[in-house]
Amino acid sequence: MDFGDQAGPSRITEPLRTTKETHPNLPPGLILGPDGKPCKVCNSWQDWAKLKVKKKGETVESHGTAAIMGGGKVASRSSGKPSRKDCPADTEALGRSTWTFLHTTAAYYPVSAPTSTQTQMRNLLSSLSLLYPCVPCAEDFQEKVKENPPDVSGREGLSRWLCERHNEVNEKLGKESFDCAWKSLNERWKDGPEDGRCD
Numbered sequence: 001m002d003f004g005d006q007a008g009p010s011r012i013t014e015p016l017r018t019t020k021e022t023h024p025n026l027p028p029g030l031i032l033g034p035d036g037k038p039c040k041v042c043n044s045w046q047d048w049a050k051l052k053v054k055k056k057g058e059t060v061e062s063h064g065t066a067a068i069m070g071g072g073k074v075a076s077r078s079s080g081k082p083s084r085k086d087c088p089a090d091t092e093a094l095g096r097s098t099w100t101f102l103h104t105t106a107a108y109y110p111v112s113a114p115t116s117t118q119t120q121m122r123n124l125l126s127s128l129s130l131l132y133p134c135v136p137c138a139e140d141f142q143e144k145v146k147e148n149p150p151d152v153s154g155r156e157g158l159s160r161w162l163c164e165r166h167n168e169v170n171e172k173l174g175k176e177s178f179d180c181a182w183k184s185l186n187e188r189w190k191d192g193p194e195d196g197r198c199d
């Protein structure tokens with residue numbers, strides 16, 4: 001995807017497939033990666049767990065959460081598996097880390113960015129939308145960015161733009177919207193709340 005001043009290749013991806021269509025022997029709804037194999041960063045750990053259970057020949061139990069994702073949507077879940085820090089990321093861990101990086105980078109972005117920095121930020125966001133390893137997430141993000149080109153003019157504009165894109169994902173996943181007012185963004189991603197609990 002080219003946001004204006006970057007010449008870059010587009011990622012070539014096969015249409016998104018799920019195991020329901022292609023692997024009747026695997027748990028239905030597991031997203032496959034471009035290599036045709038179940039893709040860990042495209043699925044939550046719960047879907048992954050279903051795959052493991054199925055491999056062991058046990059009954060696949062529903063966790064009360066829909067698996068996927070027509071139209072590139074990955075359903076999010078948050079039931080209580082203890083998270084380990086030394087395991088590969090699933091879609092939720094990857095998402096949290098990526099949003100943390102993006103919002104924090106925006107919080108420290110120049111208040112008014114010089115042209116060269118604006119170009120770098122456009123390139124970063126363009127590359128992210130092409131390379132993000134959760135393919136359905138990346139494809140959705142590409143669409144949203146096409147509809148709303150990034151505001152890279154300065155800190156406040158970029159922070160708000162990211163907040164709005166993040167809220168689009170929140171909405172898709174049925175999560176609460178975040179308040180994109182500058183004060184809330186600054187508190188969450190740079191200065192911390194006034195009560196000092198994060199100091």
Ligand SMILES: Cc1cc2nc3c(=O)[nH]c(=O)nc-3n(C[C@H](O)[C@H](O)[C@H](O)COP(=O)(O)OP(=O)(O)OC[C@H]3O[C@@H](n4cnc5c(N)ncnc54)[C@H](O)[C@@H]3O)c2cc1C
Binds near residue numbers: 072097132163
């Ligand atoms: C580009 C991108 C696209 C994604 N697309 C998908 C997808 O299609 N399907 C899917 O299942 N997952 C997707 N994800 C992952 C998803 O957005 C979440 O990161 C993941 O579900 C974990 O959610 P979470 O509830 O832990 O908090 P996250 O949504 O990761 O948020 C982390 C923290 O950011 C803060 N926050 C929340 N909303 C905002 C906001 N609007 N602005 C600023 N701060 C905010 C909150 O304090 C929150 O605790 C995507 C991630 C990225 C980076």
